[in-house]
Amino acid sequence: MTTPSPAPLAFDLDGTLSRRAQSMTASAIREILKVTQQPDVISFAGGLPAPELFPLDEVRAASNRVLDVYGPAALQYSTTEGHAPLREWIGAQAGIPARNVQIVTGSQQGLDLLGKVLIDEGDVVLVEAPTYLGALQSFQPYLPRYVQVPTDDGGIDVDALEEVLKTTRAKLLYAVPNFQNPTGRTLSAERRRRLVELTAQHGVLLIEDDPYGQLRFTGEAAPSLYSLGLDLHGDADRNHVIYSSSFSKTLVPGLRDAWVQAAAPIINKLIQAKQGADLHTPTFNQMIIAELVDSVLPRQIERVRQAYGERARLMLERIHADFPAGVQSTTPEGGMFLWLTLPQGVDTQALLPRAVARKVAYVPGSPFYALGGGENTMRLSYSNATHEQITRGIHALGDTLREALNGD
Amino acid sequence: MTTPSPAPLAFDLDGTLSRRAQSMTASAIREILKVTQQPDVISFAGGLPAPELFPLDEVRAASNRVLDVYGPAALQYSTTEGHAPLREWIGAQAGIPARNVQIVTGSQQGLDLLGKVLIDEGDVVLVEAPTYLGALQSFQPYLPRYVQVPTDDGGIDVDALEEVLKTTRAKLLYAVPNFQNPTGRTLSAERRRRLVELTAQHGVLLIEDDPYGQLRFTGEAAPSLYSLGLDLHGDADRNHVIYSSSFSKTLVPGLRDAWVQAAAPIINKLIQAKQGADLHTPTFNQMIIAELVDSVLPRQIERVRQAYGERARLMLERIHADFPAGVQSTTPEGGMFLWLTLPQGVDTQALLPRAVARKVAYVPGSPFYALGGGENTMRLSYSNATHEQITRGIHALGDTLREALNGD
Known part of the structure; x- marks a missing residue:
């Protein structure tokens, strides 16, 4: 039996990673979600289905x-x-x-x-x-x-x-x-x-x-x-x-x-x-x-469609009512997301802490561009928010955007 | 709207595969398992845990x-x-x-x-x-x-x-x-x-x-x-x-x-x-x-240990009793597998159809060598076989091996 080495060996573990591992990064969104997961923040950032609709x-x-x-x-x-x-x-x-x-x-x-x-x-x-x-x-x-x-x-x-x-x-x-x-x-x-x-x-x-x-x-x-x-x-x-x-x-x-x-x-x-x-x-x-x-999926789809449709319509309605001019929104016909484009020059990544300070969160749009771009865009999810959260959250986001567009 | 193309397009789908996909092959074992999964064949080929022991x-x-x-x-x-x-x-x-x-x-x-x-x-x-x-x-x-x-x-x-x-x-x-x-x-x-x-x-x-x-x-x-x-x-x-x-x-x-x-x-x-x-x-x-x-795993481990221990001991006992001289077996202290080495020159891949004809199956050892070799070896699993299957299957495999070693 050999004698154990006297001191721990220096071993460059980082140096063992493959080139492809070096090209990987943590999901920008997952990092953002950590910031926005304070319990009193209304988050439109995640992409979660509504758990209260699950057929438990x-x-x-x-x-x-x-x-x-x-x-x-x-x-x-x-x-x-x-x-x-x-x-x-x-x-x-x-x-x-x-x-x-x-x-x-x-x-x-x-x-x-x-x-x-x-x-x-x-x-x-x-x-x-x-x-x-x-x-x-x-x-x-x-x-x-x-x-x-x-x-x-x-x-x-x-x-x-x-x-x-x-x-x-x-x-x-x-x-x-x-x-x-x-x-x-x-x-x-x-x-x-x-x-x-x-x-x-x-x-x-x-x-x-x-x-x-x-x-x-x-x-x-x-x-x-x-x-x-x-x-x-x-x-x-x-x-x-x-x-x-x-x-x-x-x-x-x-x-x-x-x-x-x-x-x-x-x-x-x-x-x-x-x-x-x-x-x-x-x-x-x-x-x-x-x-x-066969037994559950068809009626479950109906249920989710109806709930998400209501949430999307409410979010769009509140956006039109509360947001400053110059903010454009897509109008989804289904799914879980809509997309906002702000005037050029507004940086939604830089804006996020101010939104979180107003207790609302979103995902900045830039990480969704493979080659960069979209600094003035953001994604909002309506699928996992109550009507009350949508109303309050969009109001707070409107205030944040107005402040940003007024150059504060 | 453009007119659809008059005839289906020739599209070389095989040509779209990556180099790494071209290097992949179907698991030799999975292919072998298909051959050996006739209902009346006693299979020592798979590596399945015993389902009758599952804590359902x-x-x-x-x-x-x-x-x-x-x-x-x-x-x-x-x-x-x-x-x-x-x-x-x-x-x-x-x-x-x-x-x-x-x-x-x-x-x-x-x-x-x-x-x-x-x-x-x-x-x-x-x-x-x-x-x-x-x-x-x-x-x-x-x-x-x-x-x-x-x-x-x-x-x-x-x-x-x-x-x-x-x-x-x-x-x-x-x-x-x-x-x-x-x-x-x-x-x-x-x-x-x-x-x-x-x-x-x-x-x-x-x-x-x-x-x-x-x-x-x-x-x-x-x-x-x-x-x-x-x-x-x-x-x-x-x-x-x-x-x-x-x-x-x-x-x-x-x-x-x-x-x-x-x-x-x-x-x-x-x-x-x-x-x-x-x-x-x-x-x-x-x-x-x-x-x-905490509640189930410890006693489940005991249960599996005991069952596999009995199966391994029986399989080894039957191997020693029924197999011709010149066949060596490992003696596992745990787990699900043992390994047989036959005299040089016996090809266990070629032998498999003769074993299956005698209603017993194993996995030839060669696929387990990254660079080839082991043509005279085979893997047997005892984990998912009854005592009666072990006794009958090893007897049939012994007959197959004897026949092979006698140069038939």
Whole structure:
């Protein structure tokens, strides 16, 4: 036996990190949330579903039923692809075979696995400006090069995209076409068709991230990019559109059940990647969700739609009443978010402490831009606030903005 | 609106895969399991815990209690680091602060995240020969270069390791010191000290994967590599040993609850990587496990130990009685596996169909070698077989081996 070293060894643990780890940063939003989580602050900063709407009793009953029906199999290892009845249900909804459906542990995992199997270092990933911050975080470890595509109130500007595609060899385009996080904007039906065709013509994969699509409270639904891809290619195994969605916003997020729909060459690699990533999504949780999709999900969606619709309408009404001129808001038709654009020169990051001092919080818009920008923007979430909080919070935010615009 | 293209577009979906995706393969074991899952085949091939031992009623009670106590918070998003009471309990067991504990979605995810934050393409990863196949699968997407370290019945050959370290600049060494998967071997106490010191001296991180350590049914426990690293460095935030374990083998696998213990520079990057990988491990599942760790886990471990000990002893007894001369078996002191070495020239992969014809299955040993080898070896699992299956299955396997050794 050797003698232990006399003194602890100096070991440069920081020096052991991979290049990709060095490129990762803590989520700007999570850091901001810590600041804004004082109990007396009205927070429009988080992106949380309303917990008081969760079907708690139904989840309890489903948990017990799953243990009754499946016994120990509900707690055993299971297949990487996912619980067969759940995959079949999802496939039937989309009009595709279950084998084109991969269950994932939250749609965040779907994005991570897609990054893993698709992105080589330096590959160009096209993103909306602004885009979902979580997608940037999932893709970042694979060291892509981001190129931003301009957006307006109708979503991605497809004319601008066409110009980008003429000069840029891109691997994939990532889009949230329904009630986008962070802007609440929705891509118009006409632009959807052009987006699917343009990306197909240029050999660019199209990832459609759609966690909110079911939560439309006004206006008319447009076809999914995925379904347009199916129409174009005529076969789920040739579709260049990859679809990602989740039960987090319609049922509950804490079970982490989501899915990806993709063509065989991609889904087969996703399965292999998931074997190495977490073997499978928890068996019990998938079975619970499968118990709820027919009996509870439809009325739950109705309930959430109605509540969020009321909250969004109230927030917009109060914004129009309380905010100074020169502040523009998007008008979401569904989902959980709206987006404010302030006059140029106002820095919402710098403004946040003054808002928090007035007991209201938001997320500054800049972190949602892959390449920077949007310093004069902010995201507000109405999904997890009472009517009273919305009224008071928007009033306080109006005061903060007025103060800022008056140059105090 | 543009006119849809007249014909479906040819889109080379296979050509969109990343280099790392091209390096991935389906788990050889999962493919083998499909072949061996005929209902009348006695399978020693899988690595499943015994489901009849699962504490089903206790999980049911805990699920209901969690929903009573936490309400909707049990189904809401939660922190990336993990459920605080569970992290505190794990930290207390290891004598470290909770902040050095990251909850992960199965220890497979811990290995994936460690690969992500540590391994750059071409980095040398030292592995036992043979080693846990799942670790190779987790690390592979990060494109390491594997170097094998010889092992014998006492685990890693530390003298051979010392020679390797003299000529090889390695990033990390991955080891399963207790009842290793696949061999069932345990690293001796003396070698543990040298392993920890050698790796520290050479600036090589040491990942200790310990899913089975609690399942010792004979012999005496040796200190964990992690605790020896703590002794050496005197501080959890300077420990070069990273510890990974799980509730999958002691409680149930289907909830996917596991953890990693590591120094701050590494744990902080794991948190960031996990934000992008799945945001957090399911809230509900972590709370269920936290309900069980004091009340159920200790007696559950006793129960599993006793059952697996009986199964292992019976399997060894039947091997000695029924197998032809020239077949060597390891003698596990715990865990779920033992390892057979046949005379040189016998190919266990080629032999498998003949075993399945005799209604018994195993896993050929070769896939457990990062760089190939072990064609004359196989892994047997006794954890999920009845005494009657063990007796009949080993008899049938003995006949298969005798036939092979007689050159049929």
